Amino acid sequence: MRYKIKLMSKIRLFCDESLEEKKEIHIDGDNFHYLSNVMRCNIGTTIFLFNEKDGEFESKILKKMKKNIILIIYKRIQYQKLKNTFHLAFCAPKSNKLDTLIQKCTEIGVNSFIPVISDHTENRKLNINRLKKIIKEAVEQSNQIHIPDIYKPISFKNFVNNIEEKDCMVFFADIQSNISFPKLKIDNTNSNIIFIGPEGDFSVNELNILRKKNKFVSFTLGKRILRSETAAISSLVLFNSTQD
Amino acid sequence: MRYKIKLMSKIRLFCDESLEEKKEIHIDGDNFHYLSNVMRCNIGTTIFLFNEKDGEFESKILKKMKKNIILIIYKRIQYQKLKNTFHLAFCAPKSNKLDTLIQKCTEIGVNSFIPVISDHTENRKLNINRLKKIIKEAVEQSNQIHIPDIYKPISFKNFVNNIEEKDCMVFFADIQSNISFPKLKIDNTNSNIIFIGPEGDFSVNELNILRKKNKFVSFTLGKRILRSETAAISSLVLFNSTQD
Structure with a gap:
């Protein structure tokens, strides 16, 4: 067998x-x-x-x-060219939760990983080479050709300020949002980022900043409290379902 | 901190x-x-x-x-009553892949787990008590009240024959299907089961059986080859998105 x-x-x-x-x-x-x-x-x-x-x-x-x-x-x-459209900004959880996030999101299809250090981010010093290895293995296994990038961790402040200067939209998961996924307007001519908070969520201060910015659009994943890595995986599945 | x-x-x-x-x-x-x-x-x-x-x-x-x-x-x-509508029939992968499947699917919301022993199923003897503990912890964490059931493993043959006698539909993931998720017609007055094959997929014989039966409807998760547990998680996210 x-x-x-x-x-x-x-x-x-x-x-x-x-x-x-x-x-x-x-x-x-x-x-x-x-x-x-x-x-x-x-x-x-x-x-x-x-x-x-x-x-x-x-x-x-x-x-x-x-x-x-x-x-x-x-x-x-001949190989199937698969679009990896969405970028994933995430607040890294620890150890095997991080590995699950990176492996599963690569399998499902992601353009790049952007680790963000927010107030409650647990894991601030990432071993990027180790994560690149997980990414490579997941690409090999899932019949893709393109290897998603992973960037060095960036502070919440720098991430938010950088976005302001760029032509892209950020969709951030917020349990208090009343915009469920099907209601989101996703413009695929733009560069789109999905932004997932850490275990314990964004801080009140961070949520206030995100909610005020024009380029940030909140959405809800429902009433179940998802772990950070599950929220990232679920969001990517939903956003990718608009592409296939 | x-x-x-x-x-x-x-x-x-x-x-x-x-x-x-x-x-x-x-x-x-x-x-x-x-x-x-x-x-x-x-x-x-x-x-x-x-x-x-x-x-x-x-x-x-x-x-x-x-x-x-x-x-x-x-x-x-007051607690939010959350519907756990879909049943998940799956062919158990080994060790930590199985744990990921059980934990994540419980978080995302599932009615019950039905382990099926197909030709390529790797893990045939499950420690149900251990899995129940993972389910309980995931329910505690994700703000739900209801504990999904997990049944004893059942053979592919018995599973398929049982369905024939019952008032329910089974949606099975098949990479060769041309029915992408949004095209599926899901009747929520019925009992619905999502059925995910093992690593290495269903056998040719099993696929022939599934494709012939009226109560079984194939769907595709796209062209990326997903690991068995990722396919289960992705499917549940998509099916649940029709409920919230």
Whole structure:
């Protein structure tokens, strides 16, 4: 049974270098460990390689050595171009809640992650490289080509002031709002940001600032109190449903 | 800063026994540990108690001893009745993916969980008591009153045959379907089930069975390949958005 599942699933790897037919690709490090020990691939196994520039290619394992694997690319494949339209500004929760947020939002489809430090933000120093790894794995797994950016954390004040100068709209989740999602007017010619507060919500002061600004539009996710990461995931599902 | 967040958040506990004004409630075990060691509550701290029969009540800590706490209920509060309309049939993934599925779906709002054993289901023996604990905590946290049921795992065959005899519709996620969510006709006078396949999807045989049955309607979540738990969460967000 386990084998059956493994045979069915497509093995996809993001590849830093340029890709073209007949090229040999050398795999070592983490990717070698994944192919060799986790997926137990052998000579001849098909591996899909992709990057943002060249697209997606079918390759096969040509050689397998102690610490690396050589792949040969034999065919460029058509891939579905998926739009990742919405940016997600969020106040990072701690540890595995943050990992869930990053992994799930990447799978669902997001343009970029903007960590914001608000009054109640729990997690202020992010290990961006670790999060990039989670993003890369989620892109590999979910049949996408584009890797969402993740920015360095920015203060609430700077985030709000930056938006004022830019041509974009921010939709922020506010349990007291009476605008439910279907009533939102989303202009897709604009750059749109979804903004989710921390556990314990935005502070009273922050909510006052957000509610006064023209470029910020509140919306409600209903009467259930969602954890911060669940609110981010739910919002992205709803906003993306206007795109597909 | 940590204190500020704790003061803001409402402490809610599900209570097995009947609740009424002026009644004393004795807390021990896990709930004692949570109040005493995790939340560091003291005499006078407000605790919200609820059950499905009596609703929600405000109580205060009257006495604190070595291994138990006595609460006194002083006020019944109005609580928002939230409909948990949709049932979720799912093929259980392993370990923390299953925990994420159960926790997030409870938060978002679900009527009941129906674990189904399909050809590719990874996790066939569930620790139902452990999952009930996750459900209870998510209900406490998300301002709901009703505790979703979770049934014992049922075989794919029995699940499909049972549905035939009942007055309900099943919406099943199928990446090859061309019915996107907004096109689905959902009749809320019926009992509705959302059915999500395992990692590696339903088997060819199972898909053939599902596609032939009148009570089963396929829908697509888009072209991204979602993990099983992400598909469950996303579907529930979308279906619930037709309710609020």
